[in-house]
Amino acid sequence: MPSPPAAFVGRGEALDRLDAALARSPLVAVTGLAGIGKTSVATEYVRAHRRDFDAVWWVPAGRPALLGDRIRALAPALGLPEHAEPAAVLARLDRADGRWLIVLDDAAGTALPDWLRPSETGRLLLTSRNPDWDRLGQVVALAPLDRAESIALLTDRLPAVDLAVAAGIAAELADHPLALDQAAHRITTGRLPAEVYLQALTDQPARLLGQGEVPGRPGTTAATLWDEPIRRLSADSPAAAELLRLAAHGDATPLPLHLLTAAPDALDHAELRAAAADPLDLADTIGALERSALAHRDGSAVTMHALVRAAVRADTAPEHADQLTDSLRRMLHATLPADVAGNPAAWPAWRELLPHTLAVLDTAADARPDTGPTPAKTGPTPTEADAATVVDGPHAAWLAEHAAAYLLEQGQPEQALPLAERAAAAREHLAGPDHPDTLTARETLTRATLAAGHVDDAGRLATRTLADRSRLLGPDHPATLESRATLAWAYQRAGHLDHATTLFEHTLTARTRVLGPTHPDTLESRHSLGRAFDATGHGDEAASLLRDTLTDRRRILGDDHPATLDTTHQLAVTYSRRGALGDATPLLEQTLTTRSRVLSPDHPDTLNTRHHLGIAYHQAGRLDDATRELDRALSDRDRVLGPDHPDTLDSTHDLARTHLRAGRPEQAVPLFDRALTGRERALGSDHAETTRTRELLADTHLRLGRPGDAVPHLERALDRHERVLGASDPQTVDAREVLAYAYRRNGQVEMAIPQLERLLAEQSRVHGVADARTLRTADGLADTYRAARRLPQAINLNERVLVLREQFLGSHHPDTRTSRDSLADTYRQAGRPADAVGLHRDALADAMREHGPFHPDTTRARRTLADTVEQSRRAVSPPERPTSVEPRFDSRW
Numbered sequence: 001m002p003s004p005p006a007a008f009v010g011r012g013e014a015l016d017r018l019d020a021a022l023a024r025s026p027l028v029a030v031t032g033l034a035g036i037g038k039t040s041v042a043t044e045y046v047r048a049h050r051r052d053f054d055a056v057w058w059v060p061a062g063r064p065a066l067l068g069d070r071i072r073a074l075a076p077a078l079g080l081p082e083h084a085e086p087a088a089v090l091a092r093l094d095r096a097d098g099r100w101l102i103v104l105d106d107a108a109g110t111a112l113p114d115w116l117r118p119s120e121t122g123r124l125l126l127t128s129r130n131p132d133w134d135r136l137g138q139v140v141a142l143a144p145l146d147r148a149e150s151i152a153l154l155t156d157r158l159p160a161v162d163l164a165v166a167a168g169i170a171a172e173l174a175d176h177p178l179a180l181d182q183a184a185h186r187i188t189t190g191r192l193p194a195e196v197y198l199q200a201l202t203d204q205p206a207r208l209l210g211q212g213e214v215p216g217r218p219g220t221t222a223a224t225l226w227d228e229p230i231r232r233l234s235a236d237s238p239a240a241a242e243l244l245r246l247a248a249h250g251d252a253t254p255l256p257l258h259l260l261t262a263a264p265d266a267l268d269h270a271e272l273r274a275a276a277a278d279p280l281d282l283a284d285t286i287g288a289l290e291r292s293a294l295a296h297r298d299g300s301a302v303t304m305h306a307l308v309r310a311a312v313r314a315d316t317a318p319e320h321a322d323q324l325t326d327s328l329r330r331m332l333h334a335t336l337p338a339d340v341a342g343n344p345a346a347w348p349a350w351r352e353l354l355p356h357t358l359a360v361l362d363t364a365a366d367a368r369p370d371t372g373p374t375p376a377k378t379g380p381t382p383t384e385a386d387a388a389t390v391v392d393g394p395h396a397a398w399l400a401e402h403a404a405a406y407l408l409e410q411g412q413p414e415q416a417l418p419l420a421e422r423a424a425a426a427r428e429h430l431a432g433p434d435h436p437d438t439l440t441a442r443e444t445l446t447r448a449t450l451a452a453g454h455v456d457d458a459g460r461l462a463t464r465t466l467a468d469r470s471r472l473l474g475p476d477h478p479a480t481l482e483s484r485a486t487l488a489w490a491y492q493r494a495g496h497l498d499h500a501t502t503l504f505e506h507t508l509t510a511r512t513r514v515l516g517p518t519h520p521d522t523l524e525s526r527h528s529l530g531r532a533f534d535a536t537g538h539g540d541e542a543a544s545l546l547r548d549t550l551t552d553r554r555r556i557l558g559d560d561h562p563a564t565l566d567t568t569h570q571l572a573v574t575y576s577r578r579g580a581l582g583d584a585t586p587l588l589e590q591t592l593t594t595r596s597r598v599l600s601p602d603h604p605d606t607l608n609t610r611h612h613l614g615i616a617y618h619q620a621g622r623l624d625d626a627t628r629e630l631d632r633a634l635s636d637r638d639r640v641l642g643p644d645h646p647d648t649l650d651s652t653h654d655l656a657r658t659h660l661r662a663g664r665p666e667q668a669v670p671l672f673d674r675a676l677t678g679r680e681r682a683l684g685s686d687h688a689e690t691t692r693t694r695e696l697l698a699d700t701h702l703r704l705g706r707p708g709d710a711v712p713h714l715e716r717a718l719d720r721h722e723r724v725l726g727a728s729d730p731q732t733v734d735a736r737e738v739l740a741y742a743y744r745r746n747g748q749v750e751m752a753i754p755q756l757e758r759l760l761a762e763q764s765r766v767h768g769v770a771d772a773r774t775l776r777t778a779d780g781l782a783d784t785y786r787a788a789r790r791l792p793q794a795i796n797l798n799e800r801v802l803v804l805r806e807q808f809l810g811s812h813h814p815d816t817r818t819s820r821d822s823l824a825d826t827y828r829q830a831g832r833p834a835d836a837v838g839l840h841r842d843a844l845a846d847a848m849r850e851h852g853p854f855h856p857d858t859t860r861a862r863r864t865l866a867d868t869v870e871q872s873r874r875a876v877s878p879p880e881r882p883t884s885v886e887p888r889f890d891s892r893w
Contacts, residue, residue, distance in 0.1 A: 572591060
């Protein structure tokens with residue numbers, strides 16, 4: 001038995017499967033790719049079960065011709081001559097009436113000599129890279145370690161390693177046991193910090209995979225482990241070797257075999273091309289590949305370990321790699337459907353093959369041009385700026401454009417945008433700026449730019465594309481109308497709602513005339529116009545148009561079509577904005593269920609519906625339901641879109657609003673803080689949504705009794721409103737009033753006074769001096785003057801307010817009485833009780849008349865009058881009546 005070079009870690013499930021297999025079958029093969037731990041598992045099994053056998057003989061089986069000699073070496077221990085035949089040795093083991101086990105380590109093929117067979121008391125345990133032992137017995141296939149086992153192996157070899165670093169190394173090495181042992185050896189012998197090794201492994205994997213040693217396997221590294229199997233496969237089955245290289249140059253995910261069978265002519269390699277055209281030959285080719293243990297069939301695809309993939313790519317010459325990339329691009333072009341936008345039937349194929357599409361586009365910039373017509377260049381030499389696009393032939397350009405279109409359908413504009421930019425540049429290089437294909441690619445680029453939130457850039461692109469299509473195709477061509485609709489969307493996103501609505505109306509009219517009233521493009525124009533109506537406040541027109549559009553889309557496209565769901569969602573949002581929550585809520589609930597099923601729960605459109613459902617619940621007062629949906633919308637948008645995406649910030653803001661309304665201001669504050677920070681970064685400090693978040697955060701601080709935290713936000717909000725909206729705008733007026741209130745609550749009465757003075761002046765100008773709002777502000781300013789000990793100004797203002805209320809409301813109106821009481825109190829505070837006496841007499845008369853002599857209000861008025869009279873008698877002499885202070889706010893006061 002070989003001695004294990006290091007402690008055995010993990011593989012409990014594999015050992016259980018091996019034990020169960022040997023209980024069922026006298027011959028069991030442990031199989032898997034090189035370095036996966038087959039010998040270690042066999043060694044550990046024997047160590048654990050040594051007492052179950054009377055004899056165990058370990059036989060290196062890599063060279064079949066030597067098997068006989070290695071079995072014969074057991075002869076002397078059994079009392080046989082050294083030259084005894086191997087069959088006689090096994091016969092003697094059987095006659096000894098004991099249990100025996102022979103381990104054939106690293107068996108090369110699947111053929112055994114006739115004399116080498118298990119018996120009633122004897123077992124054969126093999127380790128082999130070849131998986132085809134199932135015709136002789138049971139097979140236990142080993143996969144890479146699971147992540148927990150990989151981390152356990154590294155912590156056994158490197159006790160001080162950080163678990164997160166160990167997990168990172170395991171991930172980079174795809175949990176391959178030999179590579180993990182090699183990494184531990186390199187870290188130990190080089191006295192490297194494990195995190196430094198991990199960074200180097202991430203940045204320079206080829207270099208690191210060639211460094212270090214594996215205990216018990218001198219001269220072997222993860223970089224060289226598969227060199228000999230690759231050479232042997234190339235010699236034995238060139239078609240299988242080419243298939244291995246083809247799969248290695250796609251994505252790390254399994255390569256679907258239907259790519260080969262759908263477009264065998266796209267393959268440069270003659271033998272693989274012939275095999276792909278014949279199902280039987282292709283099956284034989286895949287069988288040869290699996291026997292090499294370099295790759296295996298995974299259902300209807302071929303897959304391999306990440307380290308094998310790296311080794312195969314490193315073993316492939318650059319020119320050969322270019323050919324393989326070119327073949328993959330052509331196969332993908334031939335296989336993938338072209339009609340992506342608004343066509344859910346095309347999405348499964350793109351979902352399956354998108355990883356391989358992106359993989360071959362990642363390498364295309366370094367590869368030779370894919371095969372196809374080369375443009376005639378008569379102009380100047382390409383600049384360095386467009387050098388990266390010169391190498392893109394028609395296949396790469398097509399893949400980039402349609403991959404961008406698919407990503408847009410899946411709500412991933414940030415991933416789509418660079419692909420769309422590349423496709424547009426490649427199309428223009430290949431066919432010129434006026435070719436229809438170039439204009440189509442530019443249209444895709446415009447939509448990606450708009451969806452990614454780059455509205456100004458999108459507007460310029462949309463304007464240019466519309467002009468070019470109008471010039472080349474005519475104003476009524478469907479492609480021109482498509483560009484006109486895109487320009488309208490750009491106007492709407494930029495806030496030019498009137499321009500957008502007009503353009504949507506013109507596009508709808510043209511599409512109805514050219515395509516017919518029920519063409520899908522016409523229905524899209526109707527949907528867009530309904531949404532524009534809703535955005536401009538024409539809710540009734542929007543609801544009517546969207547209802548009709550929804551009826552037609554359901555009839556023509558079906559209930560589950562994404563376009564139908566778009567209209568269902570928009571109609572529900574329109575209902576919600578009109579306050580028709582009984583219509584909006586069930587429609588949003590239904591749309592959420594359907595979009596989750598059709599698009600996936602994580603699709604941005606699904607998340608948008610969940611967000612709006614939460615808002616509808618909020619409007620209806622169903623705050624627990626609103627909290628649930630908005631909290632999930634936020635967590636999902638955080639994960640799918642990122643924490644700084646505008647939609648994520650919307651959910652953050654609206655969840656905070658819900659907490660605030662539900663009486664949970666402490667939970668609202670961190671959410672408002674986060675939304676404000678994100679919106680300032682994404683939208684700017686002066687954006688309306690940023691300011692709305694700022695004002696609500698300030699309101700939350702006020703509710704929590706923290707006016708000092710509210711004041712800075714309110715000051716910035718007022719400054720923004722004055723600059724952007726003007727001093728007379730209602731939002732500015734409201735912001736000034738709230739800031740003055742916060743100053744008062746924070747004890748900053750002198751800061752509150754100028755704000756209230758400006759507010760009073762503005763309200764006097766807009767509403768008039770006798771308006772109830774103006775007078776309420778005057779009351780507040782007078783109170784603030786009094787709190788600041790500016791008593792002459794307080795008296796002056798109180799007197800004027802009282803005169804106006806007596807004139808317009810009458811002397812007995814409650815507001816007039818309040819003004820009279822305030823003025824009297826101010827007189828007394830200013831040391832002028834004699835001036836207050838007459839006011840208190842009027843108050844007592846009112847109380848007597850309304851309540852009688854014994855009412856508490858009458859008693860209180862009588863006592864106040866008596867106190868004031870007594871105060872005036874004690875005064876030595878009445879103070880000189882102060883000169884009225886000229887008010888700073890408005891001459892009418």
